[in-house]
Amino acid sequence: MRVMLRAKLHRATLTGADLHYEGSCGIDQALLDACDILPGEQIEVYNVTNGARLSTYAIAEPAGSGRITLNGSAARHAAIGDLLIICTYVPMDDAVARAFHPRIALLDPDNRIATMKA
Template sequence: MLTSKIHRATVTQADLHYVGSVTIDEDLLDAAGLLPGEQVHIVDIDNGARLVTYTIPGPRGSGIIGINGAAARLVHVGDLVIIIGYGQMEDAEARSFRPRIVHVDRGNRVTGLGHDPAEAPDPVVPGAEDLLRGDERHVPA
């Protein structure tokens, strides 16, 4: 089950020579209910790359989203990513479970908390209300 999501975070560093993982501001880990060492999936909005890694805490209030190790070949500084946590639970718990959804601004500061993984801030990207996809604009006829 989806347990948490940090939506549209901005990658602030990428270190190919680090031993692996994703460094996440500890405030964001807390907001999302993610633990150090927890497995997460990362989806790069800019290029479509997807990967699985684990979390390590970064300094509180720093806004750090650091892609470490080989993943730095897939995800780059400035890319927007979705960081997703999943968990296993019994059927009864899964039916009533509410994931923790964290919305952030471009500085990776929390702007909203919710439970609906399909909910997005309005507009998703300020000033880009006419975007159909991240790389295409709708031009009215």
């Protein structure tokens, strides 16, 4: 059994942070759909700007909004404008892993998909 990258939003720009919200990472619904990430799904967030790394779960922001937000304690790990990498992983058998291709969305500065790799 191997744990493999399943989906990645590469170089997302943080657009909002709310320390007093319950928690989570808000992601534009169009990006969730493109990478097949579900609301409530565990995600890993890597802050390219400051090196912080954290685990949380995804929630949907309005489709087409370009919104990427960190909420609750996660808001302490980034500032608006920081570049983030957001990933999900999945365990799979070795044979499946060798043929598997993750969904990777390379984002522009407005959090729109510039290139999709799948």
